[in-house]
Amino acid sequence: MPRKLLVSSFLFVALTWAPALAADTLPRGRHKQVDALFSQWSSKTQPGCAVGISRDGVLDYARGYGMADLEHDAPVTPRSVFSIASISKQFTAFSIGMLAQEGKLSMDDDIRKYVPELPAYGKTITLAHLMHHTNGLREQGQLLSLAGWRGDDVSTEADVLWALSRQRGVNFEPGTEVLYGNAAYTLLALVVRRVSGQPLRAFADERIFKPLGMTDTRFREDHTELFSRRAWGYTSRDGGGWRLSDSHADHYGAGNLYSTIGDLLKWQQNLLDARVGGQALVALVRTSGRLNDGTETGYGGGLRLAGYRGLDMVSHDGMDGGYRTESLLFPAQRVAIVTLCNSGNIDAGELARKVADVYLGAHMKDEVPPAVKVAETELSALAGDYWSPLTDEVVRLEFKDGALRQVGVPKAFVPMGDGAFRPGESTHVWRFSGPRELSIRDFWPTTRPFIRVTAPKPTATALATFAGQYRSEEVDMTYTVRVVDGKLALRWPRRDEVVLDAIGDDHFVGSLGTVTFTRAASGGINGLTISNRRLRRFRAERLERAEAVRAASTAGN
Known part of the structure; x- marks a missing residue:
């Protein structure tokens, strides 16, 4: 042993x-x-x-x-x-462990040994990576959503495998970070069937x-x-x-x-x-x-x-x-x-x-650090938008009702001293370093760095330069970006249009997470990426006018 x-x-x-x-x-x-x-x-x-x-x-x-x-x-x-x-995941993991115990598989096996439909990402993703959420795979539900699935649509194992098999990249190199996701355990269930012969x-x-x-x-x-x-x-x-x-x-x-x-x-x-x-x-x-x-x-x-x-x-x-x-x-x-x-x-x-x-x-003992007093002027100075160069996420903070809060989240941040805060009574730590830097440490041991966005937001005229159509072969979908009532909006077939708020530095936020537009060496916009906690830098390429017309015709827009 x-x-x-x-x-x-x-x-x-x-x-x-x-x-x-x-x-x-x-x-x-x-x-x-x-x-x-x-x-x-x-x-x-x-x-x-x-x-x-x-x-x-x-x-x-x-x-x-x-x-x-x-x-x-x-x-x-x-x-x-x-x-x-x-809670289901532990039974899937236990089943995989049983097969490993019987010598029918190894936790160090490459997932492609059992699911060859998956692409080779350059680095091996093992069964252990899947079990421990260190695999880097993009979140299955969000991929299906970006492919046009609605929340009440039926999804199957084949649908998930279709989306995963088209991906050209992962959120991070396997084993370098930990990020909770569902795709890994859907794949482990598939491994159980293919190895044991039983669903x-x-x-x-x-x-x-x-x-x-x-x-x-x-x-x-x-x-x-x-x-x-x-x-x-x-x-x-x-x-x-x-x-x-x-x-x-x-x-x-x-x-x-x-x-x-x-x-x-x-x-x-x-x-x-x-x-x-x-x-x-x-x-x-x-x-x-x-x-x-x-x-x-x-x-x-x-x-x-x-x-x-x-x-x-x-x-x-x-x-x-x-x-x-x-x-x-x-x-x-x-x-x-x-x-x-x-x-x-x-x-x-x-x-x-x-x-x-x-x-x-x-x-038991009380593990939550006591609150310290911080002047309201100091708290209000921390409000703003912060972008992560690691994950491409944006978090938005506001000073409201005498406390620092994350926009859209009811729990206020509790100051703990030395620039550290906790959301409500949790043990998560949000730490500010100077006027521009923020780091977030939650349940997972990977700390996410953020930088305050200080660049000006685009003017109404500049917004029009982002409009157009963007294509992702990874989910076989074309997205349309347009200007609506002074804001950008992103839409694609069968899904509700997503309104985007400008942050600065070509970053926008909406219900999808962060939408970041990318530029060619000439300075022109050549694509966009979509990022959130479980899906990082999903890319769509901007289409030229003739391509966009063909794509719109095909999609029936």
């Missing part, structure tokens, strides 16, 4: 045999405190949540709040079935779910499939009321697993006692990936490994349509918490951590 895996196995054994939290050390009145946390969702007129807490595999509390099905007046219960969204749905059911008695858990491969006791996902409707909000993806691996709090608590216990898979495999998924320089990523096999308030914690969240989910496991205390919600307005992760505070608060 490799030394790293051996060390991880010893650590796993130590945690497995750590004494469970004694029943008499749990706080009295904890169930009433949990009910109070969810009280605003305990209604017959709105969706809600199911919460489950176990101690050393023994259920301590489970309850539903709100409605699973508003149309048929069905309440949420502990047996309600939810889409668990990205991931059948493989996981036979090898994981049935042995653990997870009878209400299965991957969904058809968006029209129905589930008994299903909790439908909802988002609020403008003007009041609710509307259904569910994924139309007919592929899985990154998400699309349905389950209950009871089944997920059984799985959490398996991450302690390794009844299925064995200690070495559980140690594998509970071991952090590393960058090429040795930096730990804080992400194992579909599991986040960051602690919480001084305690070791294994977790993952999920967000898909109207579903918001969170699973937390505290290995040393052997306490597991699962929160599954069916409203896009609910922060399941915050609720789960508040439940953890109730159960384990006596063992």
